[in-house]
Amino acid sequence: MKLAVLFGGRSTEHAVSCVSAYCIISNLDKEKYDIEMIGITQDGHWLPYHGNPEKLKDGTWEEEACTENHFTRPAQSTCCLDAGLRVLQSCEAVLPVLHGLNGEDGTVQGLLELLNVPYVGCNVFASAAGMDKVYAKVLFADAGIPQCKHIVAYRKTILQDAAAYDTQVAEKLGYPCFVKPSNSGSSVGVRKAKTPQELHEALVDAARYDRKILIEEFVDGREIECAVLGLDDAEAAVPGEIVPSKEFYDYEDKYQSGSSYSVIPAEIPQEALTKIQAYALKAFAAIDGTGLSRVDFFYKKDGTILLNEINTLPGFTDISMYSKLWKNCGLSYSALLDRLIDLAFKRKEEHERCCHE
Numbered sequence: 001m002k003l004a005v006l007f008g009g010r011s012t013e014h015a016v017s018c019v020s021a022y023c024i025i026s027n028l029d030k031e032k033y034d035i036e037m038i039g040i041t042q043d044g045h046w047l048p049y050h051g052n053p054e055k056l057k058d059g060t061w062e063e064e065a066c067t068e069n070h071f072t073r074p075a076q077s078t079c080c081l082d083a084g085l086r087v088l089q090s091c092e093a094v095l096p097v098l099h100g101l102n103g104e105d106g107t108v109q110g111l112l113e114l115l116n117v118p119y120v121g122c123n124v125f126a127s128a129a130g131m132d133k134v135y136a137k138v139l140f141a142d143a144g145i146p147q148c149k150h151i152v153a154y155r156k157t158i159l160q161d162a163a164a165y166d167t168q169v170a171e172k173l174g175y176p177c178f179v180k181p182s183n184s185g186s187s188v189g190v191r192k193a194k195t196p197q198e199l200h201e202a203l204v205d206a207a208r209y210d211r212k213i214l215i216e217e218f219v220d221g222r223e224i225e226c227a228v229l230g231l232d233d234a235e236a237a238v239p240g241e242i243v244p245s246k247e248f249y250d251y252e253d254k255y256q257s258g259s260s261y262s263v264i265p266a267e268i269p270q271e272a273l274t275k276i277q278a279y280a281l282k283a284f285a286a287i288d289g290t291g292l293s294r295v296d297f298f299y300k301k302d303g304t305i306l307l308n309e310i311n312t313l314p315g316f317t318d319i320s321m322y323s324k325l326w327k328n329c330g331l332s333y334s335a336l337l338d339r340l341i342d343l344a345f346k347r348k349e350e351h352e353r354c355c356h357e
């Protein structure tokens with residue numbers, strides 16, 4: 001099968017995506033798949049790449065891909081997709097290994113729908129809903145899934161007066177609180193604020209990344225993650241715990257320092273594990289998810305479970321939780337990828353059935 005792997009992208013998670021793609025390519029069964037790599041540069045150019053996948057790890061693929069495609073900067077157009085699209089159209093399926101904006105948010109999924117090619121993961125709506133933390137919360141609340149208290153703040157208001165939300169925060173959330181851009185990932189723009197001064201700084205910083213900002217109450221809890229796989233009959237793996245090495249699980253801790261660690265299965269009561277699996281499936285259904293998602297929770301000392309967020313294209317590096325959670329359930333990384341690709345075809349079949357009935 002000719003399979004396109006899309007990686008890189010314009011988001012703040014560009015580098016993570018390249019490492020995820022490298023790990024996926026290493027684990028794909030080469031007997032089954034003829035892999036076509038398409039790298040998306042940080043400035044949005046799509047470059048087919050036939051070099052060594054190892055070069056995805058340190059970013060050196062890009063220079064080689066530019067040469068391969070006779071691509072020179074300054075670019076002829078702001079965003080050149082042509083060469084990439086031609087390759088995509090020649091493939092039987094696509095694995096978009098893209099995190100964050102312009103990849104995990106429904107934009108690329110929309111393009112793949114238009115190209116009429118099966119692709120791994122969530123559809124346009126689920127990707128967009130899962131990416132936008134503010135709107136995901138609306139759907140989760142409607143599904144009756146417990147979450148922490150929050151306030152929505154807007155860039156325009158913040159830039160006029162960073163103290164505009166002080167009263168609401170003091171009355172509804174208290175300190176410390178968490179500030180995060182609504183559309184973000186890998187903890188980029190996420191800050192813990194212990195004072196109004198820190199809140200103001202965090203809001204201004206988060207406003208660099210998004211128009212809508214979430215301010216949440218601080219949850220003193222363990223971080224439990226649950227992997228979901230499937231379509232309407234999706235299954236949830238036994239959850240695992242992430243133990244951050246720092247005050248919270250920030251970008252450096254996720255990908256650089258290597259000092260945070262995971263415990264699989266999470267060492268919490270069986271009853272809590274089962275509840276988390278049920279909530280994870282509910283959250284997946286709430287955004288109308290298909291294929292895969294990793295659903296993240298907080299587990300408090302008193303046993304309270306709160307949903308934190310859903311990731312429709314979770315990290316796939318070799319230290320990433322998603323594949324490790326399935327491995328623990330007896331599904332190897334390679335078998336997991338086979339399953340995801342198979343689901344891409346099943347979803348397309350179902351979609352076509354609705355369109356033609």
Ligand SMILES: Nc1ncnc2c1ncn2[C@@H]1O[C@H](COP(=O)(O)OP(=O)(O)O)[C@@H](O)[C@H]1O
Nearest residue numbers: 178184185186187188190216217218219248249
């Ligand atoms: N309300 C909160 N209370 C305590 N810690 C939080 C809260 N929100 C986020 N965090 C910490 O920040 C990290 C990143 O936040 P998260 O919402 O998961 O954003 P991202 O999409 O960037 O992963 C979490 O893994 C957790 O460590």
Ligand SMILES: [Mg+2]
Nearest residue numbers: 186187296309
């Ligand atoms: Mg997270």
